[in-house]
Amino acid sequence: MTTNALITGWGMYVPSRVMTNDDLAKIVDTSDEWIVSRTGIHERRIAADDETTTTLSVNASRDALAVAGVEPGEVDLIVLGTCSPDYPLPATSTTVARDLGATNAAAFDLQAACSGFVYAMATANAFVRSGMYRNVLVIGVEVLSRFMNWKDRNTCVLFGDGAGAVLVQASDRPGGMSGFHLFADGTGFEGIIVPAGGSACPATPQTVADGLHTVHMAGRDVYKYATRQLAESALAAVRDAGLTMDDIDQFVFHQANLRIIENVAKQLDMPMEKTYINIEKYGNTSAASVPMALVEAVAAGRIKPGDQVLMVAFGAGFTAAAAVVEWTADPARAFLAPGSQTRLGRPQRQLEEAAV
């Protein structure tokens, strides 16, 4: 009997603090008009002082497990995609396991920058199909606000904080993950880079004074790379799934830049109404962007059982990744209101009111 890897639970969490383009215009030389016209971003979320990559992950994961009806102790493996971990050492997935109570889970982090969640999905698929694990929790999460140079208008206007999580379960039911394309080209490693704090350039008072522990980016090079590679990876994954682009019901792209998505949609002849967009609310949340868009697309009724969903991402490295998933779960399992996160099906707002 074939073992398939199905998505049975999903959840997301974003911090409540909103930073608008006008807020940014007070700290760097920029404007709402420039940011919206170049990127499509209107606002982004910024983690509170007491929030970390672990706490965001735990909030999203609790929802994913609740939707799937799986207890933390039943999770076999946690694969966490991030490039903004709590610490260089140990892996954030281990503190997530601790705080979730996932006491029987193996856990590791996966670093493929903004492609991290889709790489992690391919990893979960391989573990499940090999028969090694049955319940794999996959998380895409970032607190990139802690890695920004808030004086650099080239980068600080683009990124935001958030988390998305899915539970991937072994099943003999048909559907689930069916096609992948994973890509890396290290010749582009300087395109998006945190230059200091690693073995190539250890942290010193001077590197800190020079802001070398923050994200640096060559925006135009990244734009050119993304518009070329995204279409290639998308097509390769669809081919791998034995499908054509016409078979795809919903496109869930990494939300880095609305112009990049529109450019790639044109290359692929992909109708924008089949393309879920939420960049205006969250900016680029890197590894969290694909799972957050997936969760919201399900909540908005854009993804239904039987739909073929194509997830595509690109990021630092340069990396890229695409995955095709046949959606099998009943969206009503999570009573998500479009655009709002949940706690066990209740909109966050109600919970905050209940807590007062």
Ligand SMILES: CC(C)(COP(=O)(O)OP(=O)(O)OC[C@H]1O[C@@H](n2cnc3c(N)ncnc32)[C@H](O)[C@@H]1OP(=O)(O)O)[C@@H](O)C(=O)NCCC(=O)NCCS
């Ligand atoms: C960053 C990006 C939006 C810039 O847009 P662009 O149209 O390429 O803009 P340019 O690079 O041509 O810059 C135009 C000017 O705007 C300026 N500029 C940059 N950021 C600015 C900001 N926030 N506000 C106002 N002006 C800004 C630049 O300094 C430049 O000025 P100059 O011509 O005097 O040097 C675009 O290159 C991009 O999206 N790249 C991909 C980035 C990305 O997706 N990264 C994440 C990958 S996972």
